Amino acid sequence: MSQYLPILVLAILAILFGAVSFVASRLLAPNRPSAAKSAPYECGIVPTKDTPQRFPVSFYIVAMLFIMFDIEIIFLYPYAVNSGELGIYGFFAIGLFSVVFFLTFVYEVARGGLDWGPLGQARDLTSLAEMVSPERTATTTVRRVGSEGRFPVSVGVEEK
Amino acid sequence: MAVSELAGLFQGDLPMGSPMVTGDPLLDGPLLWAPLIVVAIKVLVIFVLGLVGTMFMVWFERKVVAGMQNRVGPNKAGPFGILQTLADGIKLFFKEDLLPDRADRFVFRLAPFLAFVPAFLVWSVIPLGGDYSGGRDGIVTILGQQTRVQLADPPIGILLVLAMSSIAVYGIMLAGWSSGSKYPLLGSVRASAQMISYEAALGLSLAAVLVTSGTLSTSGIVASQTTLGSWNLVTTGFIPFIVFLIAATAELNRPPFDLVEAEQELVGGFNTEYSSLRFALFFLAEFMNTITMSAIVVTLFLGGPRPPAIGNTALTIPLIPGALEGTIWFVLKLLVFLYFYVWLRATLPRLRYDQLMNLGWKVLIPISLGWFLLLAAIRVGDSNGWNVIAVVVIALVSLGLGYLLFTAALRVSSRQRDREGAMY
Numbered sequence: 001m002s003q004y005l006p007i008l009v010l011a012i013l014a015i016l017f018g019a020v021s022f023v024a025s026r027l028l029a030p031n032r033p034s035a036a037k038s039a040p041y042e043c044g045i046v047p048t049k050d051t052p053q054r055f056p057v058s059f060y061i062v063a064m065l066f067i068m069f070d071i072e073i074i075f076l077y078p079y080a081v082n083s084g085e086l087g088i089y090g091f092f093a094i095g096l097f098s099v100v101f102f103l104t105f106v107y108e109v110a111r112g113g114l115d116w117g118p119l120g121q122a123r124d125l126t127s128l129a130e131m132v133s134p135e136r137t138a139t140t141t142v143r144r145v146g147s148e149g150r151f152p153v154s155v156g157v158e159e160k
Numbered sequence: 161m162a163v164s165e166l167a168g169l170f171q172g173d174l175p176m177g178s179p180m181v182t183g184d185p186l187l188d189g190p191l192l193w194a195p196l197i198v199v200a201i202k203v204l205v206i207f208v209l210g211l212v213g214t215m216f217m218v219w220f221e222r223k224v225v226a227g228m229q230n231r232v233g234p235n236k237a238g239p240f241g242i243l244q245t246l247a248d249g250i251k252l253f254f255k256e257d258l259l260p261d262r263a264d265r266f267v268f269r270l271a272p273f274l275a276f277v278p279a280f281l282v283w284s285v286i287p288l289g290g291d292y293s294g295g296r297d298g299i300v301t302i303l304g305q306q307t308r309v310q311l312a313d314p315p316i317g318i319l320l321v322l323a324m325s326s327i328a329v330y331g332i333m334l335a336g337w338s339s340g341s342k343y344p345l346l347g348s349v350r351a352s353a354q355m356i357s358y359e360a361a362l363g364l365s366l367a368a369v370l371v372t373s374g375t376l377s378t379s380g381i382v383a384s385q386t387t388l389g390s391w392n393l394v395t396t397g398f399i400p401f402i403v404f405l406i407a408a409t410a411e412l413n414r415p416p417f418d419l420v421e422a423e424q425e426l427v428g429g430f431n432t433e434y435s436s437l438r439f440a441l442f443f444l445a446e447f448m449n450t451i452t453m454s455a456i457v458v459t460l461f462l463g464g465p466r467p468p469a470i471g472n473t474a475l476t477i478p479l480i481p482g483a484l485e486g487t488i489w490f491v492l493k494l495l496v497f498l499y500f501y502v503w504l505r506a507t508l509p510r511l512r513y514d515q516l517m518n519l520g521w522k523v524l525i526p527i528s529l530g531w532f533l534l535l536a537a538i539r540v541g542d543s544n545g546w547n548v549i550a551v552v553v554i555a556l557v558s559l560g561l562g563y564l565l566f567t568a569a570l571r572v573s574s575r576q577r578d579r580e581g582a583m584y
Contacts, residue, residue: 002187006312007284007320009203014280017207018273018441025253025437038261040341041432055349062353062517069360069525073367076532077319080370083539091540098533102526102562110569112576114521116514 061113065105072101183315183377185299186307198305206283206311214448215245221447221502228506249440257436262340271338272434272441275331278324279445282452284311285320285378287464289487293476297383298465300483308379309465309486317377318370321456322363325411328449329355332413332420335442336430347429350513351413351420357520358410358417361403364528368400369460371535382464387471393461396535401461403528405500408453410520413446414501416508417516454497458490465490526566530559 040047079086079094086093108114186195219234219242226233234241259265289309290298299306314320329352336348370376372395373384385391393401410417421429431442458464465486467474477485511519534555541551 003183003312003314005187006199006203007281007314009199010206010284010311011277011281013203013207014277015273018276021253021437021441025255025257028254029436030254030256032256033258037256037258040260040262040339041343041427042341043427055346059349059353062357062521065521066356066360070363072529073360073363076364076367077370077376080367080532080536081374081376083371083536084374084543088540088544091536094536095533098529102529103565105526106565106569109522109566110572112573114517115573115577116517117512 058114058116065108065113068101068104072098184308184310184313184379186305187312194303194305198302198307201302202307202311206288207280209288210280210283210448211444213451214444215249216242217447217451217498218245218248218443220498221505224499224502225506228503252436252440255436257438258433260340260433263433264338264340267334267338268433269438271331271335272438272445273331274334275328275445276441276448278327278331279448279452282321282324282449282456285314285317286310286452286455286459287379287382287486287490288455289465289484289490291482292466292474292486293482296482298379298486309483310379313377313379315377317375317379318366318381318456318460319376321452322359322366325355325359325362325449328445329359331442331445332430335434339430339433341433343427344430344432347420347422347426347432350426351430354413354417354419354516354520355411357517358407358524361407361520361524361528362411364525364532365400365403365407366460367532368396368528368535371532371539372396378459378464382459382466385463385466387469389470391461391463396461397531399531400528401457403524403531404460405457407520407524408457409501409504410516412449412453412501414450415505416511418510419513419516422510450501451494451498454494454501455490457497458493462493464493522566522570526562530562534559 075097076094079090083090186198222244223233223241234244237243237247259268287298287308287310289300291300292298298308300309301307332355333348333352336344336346336351339345369381369392372392373381375381375384381392388394413420420426421431426432431439434442467476467485467489469475477488480488534552537551537555538548540546541548
């Protein structure tokens with residue numbers, strides 16, 4: 001175990017460095033707290049909503065997949081280091097393991113477990129364009145001021 | 161990462177009768193005063209080197225990026241502005257240390273340490289130099305004690321690096337979570353998903369190196385790369401090197417994979433709420449990780465501190481004692497990668513998050529897994545006298561089948577996605 005001694009010493013030194021720096025900073029730095037300073041950062045405005053407690057499920061799926069891969073890696077390393085001694089049997093064992101593992105991964109990919117981002121479909125804007133047309137139409141009487149030239153409005157109009 | 165639990169397995173289990181020295185000879189015998197003093201010297205040197213190296217790296221990055229953008233960069237503090245980082249660091253000491261209302265006070269204080277201490281510990285297993293002249297094995301003599309020019313040489317070696325980079329994920333995740341603020345939370349959730357994704361690719365490409373080196377100890381990995389032709393870069397066939405380099409960039413959250421700190425969307429990312437010294441520790445950890453990760457790449461693929469050699473003739477630098485030569489080669493190789501990382505930052509735009517995840521999961525991980533199996537097959541075939549061509553053909557055919565299966569899965573998922581998209 002004595003091979004690990006220097007690592008331990010370095011860890012202690014690093015923690016000490018951090019702690020001593022904190023003490024130094026506390027002595028040197030001003031301490032004038034205010035309500036504005038200790039509010040959560042919100043680009044300069046007063047926060048109105050709480051921090052979301054939930055985030056998309058894709059992140060959890062990635063985390064679970066990672067655990068799978070981590071286990072795969074744990075089994076690969078002993079084989080990788082001793083591949084010479086484990087020979088043919090070891091190779092086929094690890095090969096079989098990898099195939100089974102790869103198949104589950106393929107299934108996960110096919111199910112869309114690793115798809116991210118917004119759904120990639122261009123929306124049909126024809127009806128929308130008609131609605132915001134600068135002209136008054138049969139579907140809406142609201143005239144959108146300032147929308148001239150900003151929407152592909154001619155699409156819906158010209159077809160008539 | 162749980163691989164560190166494997167440590168126990170390997171201690172008594174290294175290849176028998178191999179010429180590699182396992183462990184640092186300094187710590188083999190009983191611990192007397194002399195070895196302890198050498199350990200103390202080495203710890204101090206590594207510690208100072210770590211801090212000074214990080215200072216240099218920050219300056220180097222700013223200066224090189226400035227050069228690439230036709231600016232001058234830091235040029236006031238010290239010659240060529242080299243003391244700019246020191247000045248910035250001292251400034252941070254004098255800044256008010258804020259603790260947000262919503263923060264989880266204990267975790268908020270703990271997180272910088274979780275990022276910064278592992279960054280330091282990675283240094284301990286990197287071979288930083290050594291005497292490789294005249295067929296020596298990198299062992300130098302300090303104060304009459306034979307030792308390696310690396311802080312510690314445990315048999316688990318490279319696993320320590322993986323374990324530390326996993327702990328660093330906790331630092332970033334907890335920093336964002338404990339801030340009690342929107343942007344840090346988003347940044348840290350992104351960061352942890354990104355880091356664990358690329359850690360899988362990193363680990364799989366590392367397995368290829370372990371197959372060719374047959375040991376986990378970093379000095380053993382260096383010892384197995386005696387000549388240019390036996391650098392792992394060549395023996396593993398370049399692909400694991402490329403995968404490792406990309407995965408390492410993502411693991412470091414450096415551009416083009418710096419979505420964690422995407423200023424336009426996330427302000428400062430996970431460290432938005434941090435100020436003063438706590439911020440300095442995160443900053444330090446980040447740049448120190450850049451250096452250590454480059455050093456790991458050098459160790460794993462480019463022969464570490466070994467001078468480039470063809471056959472039995474090694475390149476030697478004249479007028480430099482053999483014990484220093486290793487360090488010079490190491491620094492030269494290291495600088496290539498440090499420059500590479502800065503270059504990436506100055507050149508490439510940031511990836512989108514789905515592109516990032518697709519690159520990690522759907523490109524790098526399957527490639528590195530397939531390449532590992534290919535290497536293992538070639539090695540097994542080689543040691544059992546199978547026909548090389550037959551082995552390669554069969555392996556390529558099976559990998560091709562895997563590729564077809566995988567592309568089919570991608571097609572199925574994208575069709576499914578289009579259907580879902582059409583419903584909106």
